[in-house]
Amino acid sequence: MPGNKGKVGLTKLEMVLAVLFVIALVAAGASWAMPRAAEVQTVTETIVNTVTKTIGPGEVVTETVTQTVEKTLTETVTVAAPTKPPERKIRLGLLTSLTGPAAPLGEDQRRAVEIAVDEINAMGGVFVREFNAFLQIEVFYGDDQTSREGAVSAARKLITQDQVDVIFGGLGSAFGMAALPVIQENKIPYVPTPSTPLFTRTEDLTMLDPEKYMVFHYQATGLMYGAAMADFVVEVIKPILAPDRPLRIAWLYQDSPFGSEYFRGYQLRVEEMNYPLELVYEDKFPVRATDFRAQLTEAFAANPDVLFPIGFLGETIPAVQQAVLEIGFDKSKTHIGPLCACADVVPFYKNLGREAGEYTTLLAPFSTYTQPVKGVTERVQEFRQKYQERYGALPGLLGASAYDAVYIIARAIYLAGTLDKAAIIEALEDVKMDQILLPVKGGKITFDEFNEVEFDLFVTQMFWDETLQELRPKVIWPSELAEAEYIHPS
């Protein structure tokens, strides 16, 4: 009937649907909201307590702060007290992903930066000769929204609206690289923390790009990781699985500059060292892929001794799980790893599971749960403790990198003695300071001929913790940093 089209009343079916909908929402909502409310309250309380303790006199935590302040003063600002009050603040721009799929990693950076800035400000700030004063640091946030377009807008906002003196941070190479032309155009000092060497190098990766002179890359590059992976498997895995023949290697990596640079770093090292490694399978997967079954089936058929599944956390976990639990990779015959440093976050240890994850290895300059036996142990413990007290969580590699970057920039500004951007860029070239959280070669942070820092990477192996019912890492390579020996599953 034509009349039916005009008015739409609720029919029985619609009413039933509406009731079911309300029931579903109430059931899901109530079960979700109740336990979460308690957690929110706990987090808020922790933050308030931390702030009170940090600034309040006579509090136990004040001792820790004092200790940190003294140490940092020695490292960054070894000068007399200011003679006049600060006239302006140092404006730092953190360019990272605060919304979108990568927001949790960006949040790690934001938190770590807050800690670093609070530490420096708590001791008075950074002495800048031009002002003859200690200047406080103020951080401005540029949210790249986990996208290239967002990165460009965020960089513009930091430069034009916030008028920052230095830009730093970031987690996705693609986003930082998208923002780079804007930064170059405005000649802003930039200390990126994603991994691609293209931040400072020419397209062929062989030399420093003079047009990127304002960029000082503070992160281990894919080339470094790839090279270290080759070193590790030759030294540790080959004697066990292929003592009399070349070690058979399968690569499955993310189709991006990030994944390709890992692979390239591996290839270059194999060629350079003439390593007895045979590449029996190689393929790429798109960013955010979660189904690797067809590729792993093919890799399995190639009968490799080592499988390198290199991707972000959201790719690494399903790739390893599918390889072991569904395809049938036997870890006594095929070693899985080292995995990417970016997977070294709490959910990896929690979600990978014993059957899939035990005995796999991971390569990184920072570990959520452990650290090398030599080097930066105290400072790392302090940072980890402070982070956990303040945010109720543990920091990851990207947070640690951003924390270090703040100190490096503070040091450069002190050396420059001015907030003039050209002078800060020159000072960054001359930075030479003790390593902070991430272990660097020789224990001193300096930017080399590529404007990069060379890191001491280490391999951790995953073991099952019966008490926690989660995986936990132990540093097993290189031997001088190792806390345990590599164990090959039988």
Next chain:
Amino acid sequence: MVEIPVYLLAQVFLWGLINGSIYVLLAAGLAIIFGVMKVINFAHGELMIIGAYLTFFASLYTGLNPYIAMLISVAGVAGVGVIVQRFGFGKIRGAAKINEIFLSIALILIFQNLMGTLIIPYFKDPVLIKSPLAGKVLRLGIINIRYDFITMIAITWSVMALLFFFLKKTDTGRSMRAVSQNRVAAQLMGVNVDRIDIISFAMGSTLAAVAGSLLGLITPFDPYTGTLPAIKAFAIIILGGLGSVLGAVVGGLIYGIAEGFAVFFLGGAWRDTVAFAILILVLLFRPEGLFREGA
């Protein structure tokens, strides 16, 4: 020429069948909505992810078996579908197609940001629905298949059988097919087309919820996971014949299996490319798609 063992091809076919099952459910839902209302809802992938999260939360906090918790998700997403239809697509029906497209885009952003705001603070990384069958694998000679996959395939085809029964044998199903074939004629014959619109949207959303719940059992997901599957589902219904549920079923299977073999033979970079290449080929030789509308 390199000889490829048959068991490898069988294993790859199996992965294709599993992915194809998700596509079938997703595309069938879209086909119903498009067939009846002729609206383009790109936010179908977000309905799928809402369904996945409802199953995840329901099973996580109530301890329900996720295959049972899926029913809560189905009811919830059907409700969301009804709201979207009544206050969104229903209001702009008959307007220019561009309005529908922009409404879809708005819905994608609203759903993604809403889920991002509510869920990401507590579950920062992609989540996986914990299955009681997780880790249990049936080994058929050298082919491995998880019990979850067997269950998934069984659920998919049971749901599709029910759907076909509903469309063929019930009055409402027949009315839906009538509206799909000729809306005006159906209305003249006394079919309450507005009611049929709502039922169609709810059913399409229900299928998205089932697809999301099954996807979440085998693959980690986050609020942003739904966009690409929804685009593929659109390609599938174009391939199968716009508005044809049978076309969606056949198209979904072709896509899933083609993707698997593309990855196996050509590499991971070809996963999405090959599926769309098939679409172009089919449209070149059969522009109306594999099946006519209403099939």
